Amino acid sequence: MNRQTFLRLAGGAAACSLAACQPSGPSGGGAGSGGKRVVGFSQIGADNPWRTAETESIKAEAAKRGIELKFSDAQGQQEAQISAMRSFIAQGVQGIILAPKVETGWEAILKEAKDAKIPVVLVDRGVAVADDSLYATLIASDFVAEGTMAGEWLAKKCGGKAGVIQLEGTTGSAPANDRKKGFEAAMASHPEIKVLASQTGDFKRSDGKNVMEALLKVHGAAITAVYAHNDDMAIGAIQALEAAGRRPGKDVVVVSIDGMGFAFDAIVEGKLNATVECNPLLGEMAFAALEQVLKGEALPKLLVQKDRLFDESNAAAERPNRKY
Ligand code: GYE
Numbered sequence: 001m002n003r004q005t006f007l008r009l010a011g012g013a014a015a016c017s018l019a020a021c022q023p024s025g026p027s028g029g030g031a032g033s034g035g036k037r038v039v040g041f042s043q044i045g046a047d048n049p050w051r052t053a054e055t056e057s058i059k060a061e062a063a064k065r066g067i068e069l070k071f072s073d074a075q076g077q078q079e080a081q082i083s084a085m086r087s088f089i090a091q092g093v094q095g096i097i098l099a100p101k102v103e104t105g106w107e108a109i110l111k112e113a114k115d116a117k118i119p120v121v122l123v124d125r126g127v128a129v130a131d132d133s134l135y136a137t138l139i140a141s142d143f144v145a146e147g148t149m150a151g152e153w154l155a156k157k158c159g160g161k162a163g164v165i166q167l168e169g170t171t172g173s174a175p176a177n178d179r180k181k182g183f184e185a186a187m188a189s190h191p192e193i194k195v196l197a198s199q200t201g202d203f204k205r206s207d208g209k210n211v212m213e214a215l216l217k218v219h220g221a222a223i224t225a226v227y228a229h230n231d232d233m234a235i236g237a238i239q240a241l242e243a244a245g246r247r248p249g250k251d252v253v254v255v256s257i258d259g260m261g262f263a264f265d266a267i268v269e270g271k272l273n274a275t276v277e278c279n280p281l282l283g284e285m286a287f288a289a290l291e292q293v294l295k296g297e298a299l300p301k302l303l304v305q306k307d308r309l310f311d312e313s314n315a316a317a318e319r320p321n322r323k324y
Pocket residue numbers: 048050051124125175203229230231257258278
């Protein structure tokens with residue numbers, strides 16, 4: 001070891017913090033300039049404010065911890081997420097944070113990360129893999145519970161009788177699959193609530209609006225409630241309902257999930273009836289989990305976020321506390 005290397009290492013040890021000084025792993029790579037921890041984050045895209053809030057949370061936490069973050073926005077393409085992960089592996093990052101678009105199709109790339117001894121922390125959506133040793137942990141909400149909570153609330157509000165439109169999230173994604181499952185489980189005990197149609201709006205406001213417009217033409221006055229898998233699609237649906245001369249929040253009950261600030265505003269305005277929160281601020285938890293894995297500590301496979309429901313009884317009081 002030459003003198004310069006020795007001094008750099010010694011200096012590094014003196015300034016050692018959890019974030020910066022973990023061993024770089026058996027691959028030996030991953031130290032960025034100045035010996036910084038390097039982590040890759042593969043994000044699905046930036047097509048709604050929830051996702052942008054999550055991205056910001058992860059970027060801010062990396063900066064706070066002095067971690068060099070390699071960020072990739074896959075613009076909605078799973079293939080692009082897989083390529084980004086492959087590139088993170090090739091660059092020898094010390095950990096990967098992945099927000100997987102859909103549940104299936106991840107085995108091969110997760111295996112590549114595992115073989116390279118790079119831990120993967122899943123955030124916000126789960127994957128369907130037979131071998132759960134392919135990832136370190138999943139930090140997410142219980143989407144089935146969210147769907148059930150929304151469904152029970154809607155059933156009560158509608159007096160057990162309604163014609164519902166379900167606006168589903170991205171096809172094949174864990175939150176779309178599970179929010180549907182949870183909602184339909186709740187509906188099983190309400191035989192007079194009919195789901196008139198259930199279609200994807202891809203978690204996007206514009207798609208929610210277009211799908212609702214089309215379904216209003218087919219089902220018209222039979223529609224008395226809307227269940228949207230996220231707030232953005234609910235806002236799109238509210239716009240379509242108003243354009244069709246309906247009164248969302250009054251003669252059409254609208255319930256959604258995410259608990260975004262703009263959803264609280266819509267509740268206060270009386271156009272949205274309820275939202276079930278789903279926390280996108282996962283940065284701190286994601287990096288804390290990654291540090292634990294890198295220290296060799298055991299982690300539960302699932303770190304569940306607890307969600308609450310907000311409606312006209314509590315939305316206004318909670319609005320000033322919302323962080324997203
Ligand atoms: O509800 C939605 C986003 O995966 C939990 O994805 C997340 C969902 C969230 O696009 O708004």
